[in-house]
Amino acid sequence: MTASAMPVMPGADDVQLLIVDDLAENRLALSALVQEEGVCVHTAASGEAALDLLLQHEFALALLDVQMPEMSGFELAELIRGSSRTAHLPIVFVTASDRGAACSFRGYDNGAVDVLYKPLDPQAVRSKVRVFTELHRNSRLLRRQLVAVEAAHARQELLLAELQATQDALQRALRMRDEFMSLVSHELRTPLGVMTLDHSARRDRLARGDLAHFTPERLQAMAARDARQLRSMTRLIDDMLDTSRIQHGRLSIAPRPTDLGELARHVADDLAGLFGTVPLDVQATDGVAGCWDDARIAQVLANLLANALRHGQGRPVAVQVSWAADGRARLAVQDQGEGVPAADQQRIFEAFERGAASGPGLGLGLFISRHFVHAHGGEIRLHSTAGQGACFEVLLPTSPPAVAG
Structure with a gap:
């Protein structure tokens, strides 16, 4: 299987032509005839070599000799038309046969756009080839423009989406x-x-x-x-x-050794007057200690207790201090109120978000508490089912990250 004698290196914007003829002198003559600036000519000596080139390159036109051994130009054209990759490739048959209707008819029947008879008219050949090379250039330009338009449209859609979001x-x-x-x-x-x-x-x-x-x-x-x-x-x-x-990213914490159970009892004592007759029970495991900003953590607990009092419907509120299974300190506030619907369990941690039954306040308590906990490298979780109360659980590492805020 033989292609052109010299490797062909097309430029990025070159239009590529395929010449298939079993005779080297014919390939050389036709190549010289159609060669011009911006055109890269590939030649093949057989149908098999041509098929190999068709897999590697995108051609603007194929010039096929009709009479070749092993695989004729007509047979090669049928294979070209049968592949989705090359089905639309323009084909021109070149033949030394008599100018007869039967040959032309078979050529057009095999998908040819023209049939050229030898001896070839150089001017006619060049004109026909130029038509197809220009068509290919325009088609390629249109494809590039379409891609550019689609990319611009995608960018516009993205900008519109960003603008709408803003x-x-x-x-x-x-x-x-x-x-x-x-x-x-x-x-x-x-x-x-x-x-x-x-x-x-x-x-x-x-x-x-x-x-x-x-x-x-x-x-x-x-x-x-x-x-x-x-x-x-x-x-x-x-x-x-x-x-x-x-x-504004200016939140800071001042960690120091803190006993979480002792802190919880102090906060509960300070808020006892607010709870009045509402039972408030603190259960703390001994020795749950770490390095935390006690003022910030006390504020978190105060916010959670105020939230429990507001939504607990006058029923008992429990505070638990213990070690979690993963070694973090655990602080939990459980009420027996109306609970938080699943759809609202993320929203209530945002700024200025308040439940339908909220009393006084700006809706900042849970928002601030979440950021205080995150500043310590911890997390705050809500476990709740509507109508069955709510449990806010704070999990804290024994010491905050090196850089917090």
């Missing part, structure tokens, strides 16, 4: 800003309103000289009420500051 995020941010301002105004107005009314009442009594009203017991109650309102405002401001630090 617009959605902006609209959500604007909604969150409006909701945030409304919530802050509402939440701060309540304690400020109470303190304003108390101040007005006290001022009026002092103006009338009613000092008997300010008994030690009443002064103590007034001070306690003022402290509660101040704590409420302080908590709101602290939540806003923590959220700002988180969103």
Whole structure:
């Protein structure tokens, strides 16, 4: 099986032609006739060699000698038409047979676009070849343009999707800003309103000289009420500051040796007044200790307990401190309230997200708690079935990562 005598190295944009003839002088003459700039000519001495070249290259035109031993040009054309790769390749038959209708008819019947008779007219051959080379160039250009258009369309679709996502995020941010301002105004107005009314009442009594009203017991109650309102405002401001630090990547922790069970008992004692008659039980395994920012972890537990009180429907709340099976410290808060629907179990950890039955607050407690826990290299999980209460589980490594925040 013989192809061209010299290896053919087509340029990237060359149009490739295939000449098949069993006679070397015919291949050489026809090659010289059709050779021009931008055209790469491949030659084959047999049908088998031609098929091998057809597997390697994309041709603009095939010039096939009709009368060849072993496989005629007509037989080769049938094989070319039978392959999906080459089915649309233009074929021109070259023959030394008499110019007869039978030969032409068989040539066109085998898928030829033309039949050339020897002796060849050089000008006619060049003209016909140029037609097909230009058609191939234009077809290749159109394919490239189509690919470019499709790529541009894909980029446009991607940009439109990014623009829509940005617009959605902006609209959500604007909604969150409006909701945030409304919530802050509402939440701060309540304690400020109470303190304003108390101040007005006290001022009026002092103006009338009613000092008997300010008994030690009443002064103590007034001070306690003022402290509660101040704590409420302080908590709101602290939540806003923590959220700002988180969103700007400035959250920091200050780890130090901490006994988690002891910390849990202190937080429960501090919040006992809020729970009132609601049972709050703390069960802590001895020796659950590590290196944590006790103030941040105490805030996490306080947030979880406030959440349990808000949604626990007045039923007992349990706090558990123990070691998890993987060696991490485990802190869990279990309530017996309405539970959290599966569809909401991820959403409630986002900023400004509040349950339908939520009371006062900005919806930042769980958002802040999750980031505090992550800053320690830990994770916070929610286990809940609607109507069967909720258990928030915090898992902490015994020491935070080297870089946290």
